[in-house]
Amino acid sequence: MSAHIRVLVVDDHPIYRKGLLAALAGEPDVEVAGEAASAEEALQMLGVLEGIGVVLMDLNMPGVGGLAAIGAVEREHPGVRVLVLTMTGGDASVDAALRAGAAGYLVKGANQERIVSAIRSVAAGEMVLGAEVAGHLSRTLRRMPVAAGAFGELSAREREVLELLARGLDNALIARTLFLSEKTVRNNASAIFAKLGAGSRARAVALARDAGFGTNNKGDGPG
CATH class of the missing domain: 3.40.50.2300 (Response regulator)
Structure with a gap:
């Protein structure tokens, strides 16, 4: 090769x-x-x-x-x-x-x-x-109000998953960060796409970023 x-x-x-x-x-x-x-x-x-x-x-x-x-x-x-x-x-x-x-x-x-x-x-x-970094991201996510007011139809867990989707993480990394199974992440992602009327992951991410997900407006977390 x-x-x-x-x-x-x-x-x-x-x-x-x-x-x-x-x-x-x-x-x-x-x-x-x-x-x-x-x-x-x-x-x-x-x-x-x-x-x-x-x-x-x-x-x-x-x-x-x-x-x-x-x-x-x-x-x-x-x-x-x-x-x-x-x-x-x-x-x-x-x-x-x-x-x-x-x-x-x-x-x-x-x-x-x-x-x-x-x-x-x-x-x-x-x-x-790395594992240490994923743990940090999880802690940051728990203490950070994510895009307050946007997508009120989503549950708290779905908002966490959407935040990480908007940051570019794949399902496996989201699962590690939130201490979930990949199946649970997939189920949450499917629910998010349905509630947002997004036909694809890329469309959901675009909508999320437009609403302020994937960034930290307070400047104290990864963007």
Whole structure:
């Protein structure tokens, strides 16, 4: 199988970076197209390298730093997905990275299999969160009033599910975040689509985002 996911690895710690390169080298569908030691270097490389699908990026780097780089990638290279791989899964870091446009967030310590799986998932357009991060998102959701007044016909649980749908999470990740079974999530999603008169998931998400779901108007959660 020829490589078809081109990855740029960005981390200022050379030993860890080299370890990532070695871990990815044996994957038949993943090609490391380049490596960078800073956000500035990564952005320069993205302007030169072709076909990059995923940037695997640390947040805590000297200079511009990972958060600013995520925003720059989102603006300047909209087809490129950023997967954060960093030391901390603290609430503020998670919120800031997701608001900036990160497609995934893992904490260093994730094993090779998890990292490779996450690269494949974000390359396919999915959002990926590590277990610690999913727990944070669940806590944020519980304490955040979601789009108050919108879609009053939905139950509280359906509003939670709709919020996560609008954030781009798939059924499996919604289930993990809300501690539900995937079947329950599917049932809630079907009820949401019916109540909103939405013929598809994409239409329901569009309606939800228009109503303010998927963002945090108070600025204290991921967007």
